[in-house]
Amino acid sequence: MKQVIEAIAKYNKFLITAHVNLEGDSLGSQLGMKALVESLGKTAIIVDNDAVPDHYKFLPRAEEVCNKLGDGEDFEAAIVLDCPTLKRIGKVRDLIAKGKFIINVDHHISNEKFGDINWVDPNASSAGEMVYKIFKEMGIKLTKETALVLYIAILTDTGSFNYDNTSSVTHEIAGELLGYGIDPASVSESVYERRSIADIKFLGRVLSTIKVNKAADVAYLEITRKMLKETGADLVKAEGFVNYARSIDKVRVAIIFKEDVNDKINVSFRSKGDVDVNKIASFFNGGGHVKASGCVIEGSIAEAEKKVLDKVEEVLRSK
Numbered sequence: 001m002k003q004v005i006e007a008i009a010k011y012n013k014f015l016i017t018a019h020v021n022l023e024g025d026s027l028g029s030q031l032g033m034k035a036l037v038e039s040l041g042k043t044a045i046i047v048d049n050d051a052v053p054d055h056y057k058f059l060p061r062a063e064e065v066c067n068k069l070g071d072g073e074d075f076e077a078a079i080v081l082d083c084p085t086l087k088r089i090g091k092v093r094d095l096i097a098k099g100k101f102i103i104n105v106d107h108h109i110s111n112e113k114f115g116d117i118n119w120v121d122p123n124a125s126s127a128g129e130m131v132y133k134i135f136k137e138m139g140i141k142l143t144k145e146t147a148l149v150l151y152i153a154i155l156t157d158t159g160s161f162n163y164d165n166t167s168s169v170t171h172e173i174a175g176e177l178l179g180y181g182i183d184p185a186s187v188s189e190s191v192y193e194r195r196s197i198a199d200i201k202f203l204g205r206v207l208s209t210i211k212v213n214k215a216a217d218v219a220y221l222e223i224t225r226k227m228l229k230e231t232g233a234d235l236v237k238a239e240g241f242v243n244y245a246r247s248i249d250k251v252r253v254a255i256i257f258k259e260d261v262n263d264k265i266n267v268s269f270r271s272k273g274d275v276d277v278n279k280i281a282s283f284f285n286g287g288g289h290v291k292a293s294g295c296v297i298e299g300s301i302a303e304a305e306k307k308v309l310d311k312v313e314e315v316l317r318s319k
């Protein structure tokens with residue numbers, strides 16, 4: 001963290017980015033970092049591969065998230081948040097590839113330490129928590145808006161303080177953030193309770209694909225292009241669906257297979273108990289956290305299911 005603070009002091013113009021498929025932590029940590037840099041009288045531009053999903057557009061200053069640099073806009077250093085590999089920032093990689101200084105701030109255990117400076121803390125609940133720690137260390141006062149985006153980063157990445165990345169420190173920080181005048185009930189409503197009827201029907205459709213293995217300790221769901229077309233939904237709406245598979249009694253590994261364009265299948269894993277799904281995803285060149293990870297597999301959804309389930313069985317039965 002000390003090196004990160006020194007680098008922030010050294011440079012004046014920053015590009016801030018995070019992983020593809022923006023969600024609560026990637027957005028909250030970026031908006032928080034932008035506020036931090038600006039409070040020092042410096043400039044920061046957020047450039048991401050993807051647009052802000054509709055359900056996160058209520059975040060204060062979400063409209064400042066860009067998908068490219070404006071004419072004549074430049075920067076000296078890039079701050080990459082919540083991102084285990086440079087590949088995961090998508091096309092933004094082209095912008096920072098030209099010898100720019102890279103500051104890597106992340107909490108994924110699979111982080112490849114791709115930066116010139118790497119602050120990787122797998123014990124942090126979220127990248128948002130890490131950004132908050134920088135504010136505190138530097139003695140910078142937060143605004144209510146910044147407290148809100150950092151609270152949402154922590155709230156969403158801990159599954160509303162349910163996952164085991166939740167520690168007493170997480171609760172202390174969340175408590176301090178509430179002290180800025182955040183109302184947890186209204187935040188929860190904004191984040192979790194503004195689904196459309198179509199979203200719920202899409203969820204129903206996805207849940208109806210549920211299958212379990214013979215031992216009933218692996219449950220999996222799938223989303224095909226056909227389902228997306230027929231329901232008019234997009235993959236962003238499927239954030240968190242895999243948790244329904246994990247919520248089944250005795251299930252130790254839950255998986256969702258999502259058919260993407262170009263014959264690629266996005267696979268997300270969640271585990272319960274002591275199963276390390278970061279290891280399973282890493283086997284397929286992916287990664288993430290011990291209990292939440294992902295990878296991409298080329299081929300049909302049936303092929304991906306076969307490959308992944310075989311590997312999961314091997315891991316579970318070897319214990």
Ligand SMILES: [Mn+2]
Pocket residue numbers: 025026082107125126127157
């Ligand atoms: Mn995160």
